[in-house]
Amino acid sequence: MNWDDSMPMVSIKDVHKAFGDLEVLKGVSMDIKKGEVVCIIGPSGSGKSTLIRCINALNDIQQGSILVEGQEVNDPHLNKLELRKKVGMVFQQYNLFPHKTALENVMMAPIRVLKQSKAEVEKTARALIKKVRLDGKEDSYPGELSGGQQQRVAIARSLAMNPDVMLFDEVTAALDPETVGEVLLTIKDLAEEGMTCILVTHEMNFAREVADHIYFTDRGVIVEHGSPTTFFDEAKDPRTKEFLSQIL
Amino acid sequence: MSQSTYNGFNSRKNQQQYKTDLPVMITPEAKVPGSLTSSLSAYIFKPWHGFMLIFFCIVSSSIAFGVDENAKSSIPEVLWRWMPLLLKGFMFNIVISICAMAIGTAIGAVLGLGQISLNKWVRRFSWIITQFFRNSPWLVLLFFAMFLLPFEIKIGGLSIPLPDWVKAIIGLSLPVMANVSEIVRGAVVSLPSGQWEAAESLAYTRRQTLWLVILPQCVKRMLPPWMNLYAILTMATVLASIVGVSEVMTLTGQALAAEGGRTDLLAPFYSFVLLIFFVYCYPIARWTVRLEKKFSVIG
Numbered sequence: 001m002n003w004d005d006s007m008p009m010v011s012i013k014d015v016h017k018a019f020g021d022l023e024v025l026k027g028v029s030m031d032i033k034k035g036e037v038v039c040i041i042g043p044s045g046s047g048k049s050t051l052i053r054c055i056n057a058l059n060d061i062q063q064g065s066i067l068v069e070g071q072e073v074n075d076p077h078l079n080k081l082e083l084r085k086k087v088g089m090v091f092q093q094y095n096l097f098p099h100k101t102a103l104e105n106v107m108m109a110p111i112r113v114l115k116q117s118k119a120e121v122e123k124t125a126r127a128l129i130k131k132v133r134l135d136g137k138e139d140s141y142p143g144e145l146s147g148g149q150q151q152r153v154a155i156a157r158s159l160a161m162n163p164d165v166m167l168f169d170e171v172t173a174a175l176d177p178e179t180v181g182e183v184l185l186t187i188k189d190l191a192e193e194g195m196t197c198i199l200v201t202h203e204m205n206f207a208r209e210v211a212d213h214i215y216f217t218d219r220g221v222i223v224e225h226g227s228p229t230t231f232f233d234e235a236k237d238p239r240t241k242e243f244l245s246q247i248l
Numbered sequence: 249m250s251q252s253t254y255n256g257f258n259s260r261k262n263q264q265q266y267k268t269d270l271p272v273m274i275t276p277e278a279k280v281p282g283s284l285t286s287s288l289s290a291y292i293f294k295p296w297h298g299f300m301l302i303f304f305c306i307v308s309s310s311i312a313f314g315v316d317e318n319a320k321s322s323i324p325e326v327l328w329r330w331m332p333l334l335l336k337g338f339m340f341n342i343v344i345s346i347c348a349m350a351i352g353t354a355i356g357a358v359l360g361l362g363q364i365s366l367n368k369w370v371r372r373f374s375w376i377i378t379q380f381f382r383n384s385p386w387l388v389l390l391f392f393a394m395f396l397l398p399f400e401i402k403i404g405g406l407s408i409p410l411p412d413w414v415k416a417i418i419g420l421s422l423p424v425m426a427n428v429s430e431i432v433r434g435a436v437v438s439l440p441s442g443q444w445e446a447a448e449s450l451a452y453t454r455r456q457t458l459w460l461v462i463l464p465q466c467v468k469r470m471l472p473p474w475m476n477l478y479a480i481l482t483m484a485t486v487l488a489s490i491v492g493v494s495e496v497m498t499l500t501g502q503a504l505a506a507e508g509g510r511t512d513l514l515a516p517f518y519s520f521v522l523l524i525f526f527v528y529c530y531p532i533a534r535w536t537v538r539l540e541k542k543f544s545v546i547g
């Protein structure tokens with residue numbers, strides 16, 4: 001591929017997506033550069049989840065183009081597996097595999113999908129679990145962990161695939177207020193290490209703190225976007241202003 | 249998925265997690281004297297009730313008929329004489345049930361996976377087969393197997409005989425197959441879609457997702473209904489007597505005939521058959537309930 005670091009890591013152009021008659025995305029465009037942290041905010045049902053699920057082809061799109069490292073996602077001959085090795089995703093509901101321990105959850109994909117050696121994977125998996133501050137919980141099953149702990153295992157599980165981009169879909173929305181902080185801290189660490197992150201979030205303070213760029217979506221279009229300071233302090237569109245006044 | 253679904257999921261999960269130690273979460277066990285629930289719980293069927301009932305049948309009928317017919321040998325004596333044969337017949341029922349279960353499970357599992365195949369035709373074919381055999385009376389399927397299957401199969405020069413009991417196994421394995429197929433399909437679709445999505449986003453192939461993530465979680469969901477099915481199958485093996493397989497019911501009939509058709513023997517003999525089925529199936533039912541409880545707590 002003739003793609004290099006200076007070009008956008010993820011380039012979304014005029015994406016349209018409908019579920020049956022329901023048009024959810026009506027021409028969305030955004031570019032995310034390598035190492036950038038982008039937050040997508042917006043009211044419920046505005047298509048945020050749908051958009052980021054299109055990036056790793058969990059949803060297909062009807063029109064437009066999504067390039068991930070120069071590779072077209074909206075292509076019937078797309079090798080989804082290769083795409084998903086590059087794009088990690090963390091869900092609102094953690095979705096850990098309940099029949100496997102935390103360590104096994106992290107180790108499974110690199111062994112089975114990337115065919116790496118078990119000993120090597122175990123070493124990186126233990127390091128990752130330490131990195132998300134869960135040392136000592138390696139052998140716990142998801143059912144024995146708190147929501148915040150499970151979510152951090154889920155982040156470690158995604159990182160074990162060594163992705164180039166991470167997608168986070170409201171990863172703190174299902175958590176108790178006390179545990180939200182620990183998960184956000186983990187994501188902040190990642191962002192500071194230069195991981196390219198696309199986050200859907202309702203945590204405005206967090207977005208202001210870590211994001212390089214903020215997109216506000218409403219009813220399937222991007223209403224406004226900009227750096228955190230311009231976005232939060234100088235919002236122009238009335239819809240943005242109304243949303244911010246409700247949430248802040 | 250909407251916000252409210254997530255919340256619903258969440259609260260359910262928490263409930264399960266704390267179910268064991270929170271008194272409010274424990275289902276009302278009815279300790280209030282005189283209340284409706286407490287009077288109902290007094291009637292809950294316990295194992296010894298079953299034994300009592302059946303023993304009562306045997307003993308009372310023995311006494312009722314046995315007293316005035318001193319010319320013939322007493323009922324317990326007759327029953328004792330035939331018991332080894334009846335038990336042997338019952339072993340045959342167990343063999344039929346185990347074989348039919350094994351065959352039905354193997355083919356049913358394949359059919360069940362066929363029902364969730366990505367290929368439309370495989371999916372339709374598996375669905376039709378499953379629905380057809382699931383909604384047919386077992387006895388009719390048994391008759392079909394009996395009268396449509398040849399008495400021997402020729403493969404090359406080799407001829408394999410198909411005795412009646414083998415045909416009975418095949419006939420009974422058909423409904424088992426269809427039910428197992430539904431159990432497999434039901435367990436797979438009952439898993440939250442998040443499990444599929446998580447595996448997909450980690451670049452698992454569909455096959456890997458199925459075998460490494462989905463099916464291992466399904467096994468424990470499938471176990472209780474599968475055991476239930478086995479208990480039902482075991483009781484259905486007596487249908488084979490209608491098509492002449494010498495299992496316990498057939499032998500009981502023959503024993504009664506050999507005793508000269510004494511009507512006073514009918515109740516004790518059939519009570520005995522009931523008892524052995526009860527002794528065999530009841531533990532399976534109890535175990536199923538225990539597994540169900542255990543899995544519902546773990547989630």
Ligand SMILES: Nc1ncnc2c1ncn2[C@@H]1O[C@H](COP(=O)(O)OP(=O)(O)OP(=O)(O)O)[C@@H](O)[C@H]1O
Nearest residue numbers: 019022024043044045046047048049050051249251
């Ligand atoms: N698989 C689907 N089938 C049909 N409709 C869907 C599907 N997924 C999402 N939708 C609809 O698309 C719209 C946008 O959903 P989406 O989940 O992207 O919103 P969201 O911005 O993430 O909202 P939230 O903040 O509540 O998560 C909603 O109206 C939703 O009902």
Ligand SMILES: [Mg+2]
Nearest residue numbers: 048049050170
């Ligand atoms: Mg969403």
